[in-house]
Amino acid sequence: MATTGNRHARPGRPITGDHHARQGRPELPAGAARREPEPGQRILRPDRIRLAALLGGVAAAVLVGGWLGPVIGLVLAICLDPLLRRVESPDTRRRRAREAADLPLAADLLAAALRSGAPVDRAVAAVADALGGPLGGRLSSVAWTIRLGGEPDEAWSYLAPVGGADRLIRAVVRSSASGAALARALGRLADDLRTDRALAAETAARRAGVLIVLPLGLCFLPAFILAGLVPVIVAVLGDVL
DSSP: OOOOSOTTOBTTBOOOHHHHHHTTOOOOOTTOOOOOOOTTOOSSOHHHHHHHHHHHHHHHHHHHOTTHHHHHHHHHHHHHHHHHHTSOOHHHHHHHHHHHHHHHHHHHHHHHHHHTTOOHHHHHHHHHHHHOHHHHHHHHHHHHHHHTTOOHHHHGGGGTTSTTHHHHHHHHHHHHHHOOOHHHHHHHHHHHHHHHHHHHHHHHHHHHHHHHHHHHHHHHHHHHIIIIIHHHHHHHHHHHO
């Protein structure tokens, strides 16, 4: 009896690329690799950003008009292109905010795991599984790098983009170099991070109050000038003239 190269294939149902696509694993050409989006990747593509800059320049040229319009439009389009590329996408801002919000809890969980006697790599992996989300993914990379024998500064550098994680990285590297207890330092660090977040929220609330008053002042300023200053100036000028 003739045999085929694949013993598990059913007669009349050859395994093709469509089968892999239905299984959620579409075939790729030889040598090709899936390109995962980077954490800081923007939603807008460069061609769309350039198009938005050109449209802004055209709008400025039409509004200004005359011979000065095209000049201002060209300058505006050139300036808008790099400015728009620096704008963070909403997804990136939400990711950064979530990572910063989860960092104190991650420090507390890591300190608790270390106090229980778990090795650093297992403690980091357990915290990564418990947290999940973007910070959990970064901690998983840290755990794998430690298990592969990476240096502490190399392993914990995955947390460098997270706001406030620089102090955690310094504490871990200092502990690995001096042998100091890491759990106690992480507990203090978690308290400091929560205090910093509370102060930042209070500062943002105060800034919001000032920004709310500014439009109100701009609305009342013309009325104050017309009702208070203009009559006095007209009266003085009338007496002088």
